[in-house]
Amino acid sequence: MGTTPTLAGGATLAADRLDVRLDGLSLPVDLNQLDAWSRDPKGSHSELGVWFELLNERSRNDLRSLLRAPLLPDRALAKQLLQSWTGRQLLEEVGELFAGGQPGSGVVLLTTLRELLQRPEPIRFVELLLAVPTPSLTLDLDGLLQLADLWRRQLEDQSLALRRLRDLPLRPREISDTRARLAAIQPTPRPTTLSLTVAHRAAPLELELWPTVTEREGAWVLLMPGLGGSSAQLSWLAQGLAARGWPVLVIEHPGSNERAVRQMLDGQRPPPGAETLPDRLADVEAVLAAERQGQIPRLGDSVVLMGHSMGGLSSLLSSGLRPVPGLAQRCERDLEVIPLINISRLLQCQLQEVPLPEPVREGSRTVAAVVSLNGFGSLLWPGHGLEQLKAPLLIVGGGLDLVTPPVSEQLGLFLQHPDLRSRLVMVEGGSHFSAVRIKEQDQALWRLGDGLVGMEPVRVQNLLLSLTSDFLTSLDGSIPMAPQRRSREGITAYVLDGRSARRWRSHISR
Structure with a gap:
């Protein structure tokens, strides 16, 4: 899985806990337990594994596939994206969702991803989170839901605008071939x-x-x-x-x-x-x-x-x-x-x-x-x-x-x-x-x-x-x-x- 990022003086600092924030509540998730479960669900006897057993089989398999799949399969393309202005802006914004909106958290996640891309082994989602140089991360699901709601409202507004366009008193003209x-x-x-x-x-x-x-x-x-x-x-x-x-x-x-x-x-x-x-x-x-x-x-x-x-x-x-x-x-x-x-x-x-x-x-x-x-x-x-x-x-x-x-x-x-x-x-x-x-x-x-x-x-x-x-x-x-x-x-x-x-x-x- 690679080495853990090291701070000056030789001390290591990496995330070992993910706090999932939803509807005003915070659920702590041990990242090492999450990683172990994704590798071997049957062999994981942690409390987290017990909770995952309550999911239906399809959801459980989908979650494990997400955690184990390479995050960026095309390494060369990923490096080029990180060099582009647009790619950096998007990744920094996404990174904010993993730190409760803390200023600069997106840059930290981006820097960690850039470092991991220097290694030969594939990068997986949990491994990225484990490598971030901070004691804990916060996944702001409230923020994700707000973003999804904004997207839905924008689509609805665009659909409404087109309906209003059809109501304009414009003279019809049919063009033949x-x-x-x-x-x-x-x-x-x-x-x-x-x-x-x-x-x-x-x-x-x-x-x-x-x-x-x-x-x-x-x-x-x-x-x-x-x-x-x-x-x-x-x-x-x-x-x-x-x-x-x-x-x-x-x-x-x-x-x-x-x-x-x-x-x-x-x-x-x-x-x-x-x-x-x-x-x-x-x-x-x-x-x-x-x-x-x-x-x-x-x-x-x-x-x-x-x-x-x-x-x-x-x-x-x-x-x-x-x-x-x-x-x-x-x-x-x-x-x-x-x-x-x-x-x-x-x-x-x-x-x-x-x-x-x-x-x-x-x-x-x-x-x-x-x-x-x-x-x-x-x-x-x-x-x-x-x-x-x-x-x-x-x-x-x-x-x-x-x-x-x-x-x-x-x-x-x-x-x-x-x-x-x-x-x-x-x-x-x-x-x-x-x-x-x-x-x-x-x-x-x-x-x-x-x-x-x-x-x-x-x-x-x-x-x-x-x-x-x-x-x-x-x-x-x-x-x-x-x-x-x-x-x-x-x-x-x-x-x-x-x-x-x-x-x-x-x-x-x-």
């Missing part, structure tokens, strides 16, 4: 790969260009995948927009793309996070400058900055926005509990440690619009932070999104933006991953179930394509996109302007 059939008759755009040498990266930046079949004057689209995403995952959107007349250039961001995630899973690097944003923003500026100067094909007289998740955040930052001062104070208040259904807030709070470049001066390029698919930024731009955005904005969210929930992450941002052409789209049954298309031979993501992935992604994507292209088309004319309830292939999306979005918020707060 006629447009898709007409598009299929047209020549299919074919992508070309471009390499762009950039000063901030050792290797050239890989770009995927989807040209239009016919010449068209106007805006072009710069498309950015989310954290851990790739150009292939958004090719459905790039191809569809190119077929409808908008040239699309997709950036593959090294260090925060699909390859970086595979390296993380292999234990070769920490999980990518907000620290990759400066390079992402530099990628965008290099591509815009190259297009403007003719280093790559000229694509139009203005650009639509479009992205999924962190790509949507990159789009907002590349438009010239920067976080409103006071992020550290907002994060200190917001991260008092683990953000179970809004993981994006961990990334937002990491930005307080990330030096972002100064925004590019206005006049160096024309931004026709910003499109953020499953985007976020509630902690970065509270109040009126998005008033500085000088271009129309399309924000798209999903009713089943537990990573960037629509009410807390998209509705508030949208209501800050005064442009009458801006629109908020909520897709019923859409999730954070609805915009991601995975190759047929790699469908593991979709096997996670509708609760995480949402409705069948291809059907959601067909609706997203028609909504996005209609929004871009509306910018060329004088009539903004009409608020509506749009349905296609059994998927419904709600298109809101400022007035209907404010009505939705007032219905939620009743």
Whole structure:
């Protein structure tokens, strides 16, 4: 089981008792007895073993499996998680539950786990508790139950918000497959790969260009995948927009793309996070400058900055926005509990440690619009932070999104933006991953179930394509996109302007 941590002077200090706190009561559990029972339930004659015999056989076996199973089976991946900012924040918060909320207790548990990972033998739950350098630990089940209750209430609030959304007086619009059939008759755009040498990266930046079949004057689209995403995952959107007349250039961001995630899973690097944003923003500026100067094909007289998740955040930052001062104070208040259904807030709070470049001066390029698919930024731009955005904005969210929930992450941002052409789209049954298309031979993501992935992604994507292209088309004319309830292939999306979005918020707060 390894050695016990040693203090200065040779004295040993380790936990031998776990106080389980529940409903105001504290039940002491001898960790050594717990460890002995988990190894040999039949041979354990302690009082603890007698209590466990009162459990039904299935519960008893489940408990023993939990205690004996390796806590972190993939040692290399575990080490990389401990090196990441997000991983440390989560583990420190969990650690607080094992010390009754004592300040710094999460750091102690994290340090102990890091030390145990240096040993060759597997780490099991009881062995971790036994190794913590403190006489006793407190498992705050009251805190766990409060956390579970908070999660339940957040899910209920999100469900209520969607019911209120259905009650809005929006004009229904049913979309048939006629447009898709007409598009299929047209020549299919074919992508070309471009390499762009950039000063901030050792290797050239890989770009995927989807040209239009016919010449068209106007805006072009710069498309950015989310954290851990790739150009292939958004090719459905790039191809569809190119077929409808908008040239699309997709950036593959090294260090925060699909390859970086595979390296993380292999234990070769920490999980990518907000620290990759400066390079992402530099990628965008290099591509815009190259297009403007003719280093790559000229694509139009203005650009639509479009992205999924962190790509949507990159789009907002590349438009010239920067976080409103006071992020550290907002994060200190917001991260008092683990953000179970809004993981994006961990990334937002990491930005307080990330030096972002100064925004590019206005006049160096024309931004026709910003499109953020499953985007976020509630902690970065509270109040009126998005008033500085000088271009129309399309924000798209999903009713089943537990990573960037629509009410807390998209509705508030949208209501800050005064442009009458801006629109908020909520897709019923859409999730954070609805915009991601995975190759047929790699469908593991979709096997996670509708609760995480949402409705069948291809059907959601067909609706997203028609909504996005209609929004871009509306910018060329004088009539903004009409608020509506749009349905296609059994998927419904709600298109809101400022007035209907404010009505939705007032219905939620009743």
